[in-house]
Amino acid sequence: MFIILLWVYMVNAILLILHEMDSAYWQEWNLFKLPGGIAGFLVLHIPLLFVILYGLLLVYQQQTGGLVISLLAATGGIFAFAIHTWFLKQGHHEFNTWFSKWLLGATLLCSLFQAVLSITLLL
Numbered sequence: 001m002f003i004i005l006l007w008v009y010m011v012n013a014i015l016l017i018l019h020e021m022d023s024a025y026w027q028e029w030n031l032f033k034l035p036g037g038i039a040g041f042l043v044l045h046i047p048l049l050f051v052i053l054y055g056l057l058l059v060y061q062q063q064t065g066g067l068v069i070s071l072l073a074a075t076g077g078i079f080a081f082a083i084h085t086w087f088l089k090q091g092h093h094e095f096n097t098w099f100s101k102w103l104l105g106a107t108l109l110c111s112l113f114q115a116v117l118s119i120t121l122l123l
Helices: 002-025 037-060 064-089 098-122
Strands: none
Touching: 002 037, 002 064, 002 098, 037 064, 064 098
């Protein structure tokens, strides 16, 4: 089952990275009122991307830490879908293109599957 999680994690990591690229386009730092503009946004992503990629490596090595990071990444994907859906319902125009919505939906589905696999392997 680790091999399935490895591929699901990789697909979800790609979706999450694409979402963050989309977030830079929409200037997400303004939406969340984060200081530092684009520079601060990018600096914030250095440790985030490191952890996501490191987690993929640990899943490949079938280590428990990889399962924990996998679950955290999946939770991040679920949160991204939820918070951006909430922002859209509040009338914000960010992430209101067909691709942004598709990307958020695909991230949700992949994140849910990844979470189930991670929890199953942790138990």
